[in-house]
Amino acid sequence: AQTVTQSQPEMSVQEAETVTLSCTYDTSESDYYLFWYKQPPSRQMILVIRQEAYKQQNATENRFSVNFQKAAKSFSLKISDSQLGDAAMYFCAYTGTASKLTFGTGTRLQVTL
Amino acid sequence: GAVVSQHPSRVICKSGTSVKIECRSLDFQATTMFWYRQFPKQSLMLMATSNEGSKATYEQGVEKDKFLINHASLTLSTLTVTSAHPEDSSFYICSARDPSGAGNEQFFGPGTRLTVL
Numbered sequence: 001a002q003t004v005t006q007s008q009p010e011m012s013v014q015e016a017e018t019v020t021l022s023c024t025y026d027t028s029e030s031d032y033y034l035f036w037y038k039q040p041p042s043r044q045m046i047l048v049i050r051q052e053a054y055k056q057q058n059a060t061e062n063r064f065s066v067n068f069q070k071a072a073k074s075f076s077l078k079i080s081d082s083q084l085g086d087a088a089m090y091f092c093a094y095t096g097t098a099s100k101l102t103f104g105t106g107t108r109l110q111v112t113l
Numbered sequence: 114g115a116v117v118s119q120h121p122s123r124v125i126c127k128s129g130t131s132v133k134i135e136c137r138s139l140d141f142q143a144t145t146m147f148w149y150r151q152f153p154k155q156s157l158m159l160m161a162t163s164n165e166g167s168k169a170t171y172e173q174g175v176e177k178d179k180f181l182i183n184h185a186s187l188t189l190s191t192l193t194v195t196s197a198h199p200e201d202s203s204f205y206i207c208s209a210r211d212p213s214g215a216g217n218e219q220f221f222g223p224g225t226r227l228t229v230l
Contacts, residue, residue, distance in 0.1 A: 033217045043204065045157075045221035091156060095217045099210065100147060103156045 002027045006104035013082045021077045021107045023092030032096040036077045040088040087111045115141045119222030134192045134225045136207030142187035143209035151204045163190040197229045
């Protein structure tokens with residue numbers, strides 16, 4: 001079975017600074033997708049960024065980028081120029097051939113002035 | 114992105130009653146929908162996968178007779194919590210996969226907070 005591990009229950013970053021959230025996963029599949037989802041206090045799940053395993057190039061979406069290390073099964077999220085609106089729970093997630101998502105335990109990100 | 118709605122957003126019911134939660138894909142047809150449960154300050158736990166026109170697939174440990182799932186059309190899946198008890202109180206979230214979209218992405222509804230008194 002696939003597992004997703006987020007080892008940082010909480011992180012804090014100052015506004016305008018950069019923060020990196022860690023995620024590791026375990027799978028025997030070769031074809032899969034990885035995601036970072038954001039869950040603000042409203043609890044609406046919002047897709048932040050997606051990475052296809054077959055792509056070597058790291059995905060980027062504006063201030064958000066990932067460091068995808070397939071051999072190490074690592075998928076970290078870097079948030080640049082952090083904003084107050086980035087404060088939320090962040091979940092790393094995996095999906096493979098079964099099409100269902102496996103989530104990590106989440107990292108609560110606090111953004112301070 | 115695609116939009117998924119959920120209704121109701123909040124429901125309070127008495128112990129022993131049944132509650133139905135609806136999940137709709139508004140601008141795409143979803144052959145597969147998913148139901149999750151989320152306890153406070155915890156991650157999402159997949160309860161079941163709902164497939165249009167067929168029986169739902171439940172995750173291990175989820176009582177299928179307690180949590181009835183029906184996916185009667187390509188845009189609607191329902192979760193019925195039967196004979197609800199206080200321990201069923203939780204936040205329930207649905208998601209839908211757009212088969213025409215890229216990357217196996219799931220689009221999430223806003224969730225339903227169920228409180229059983």
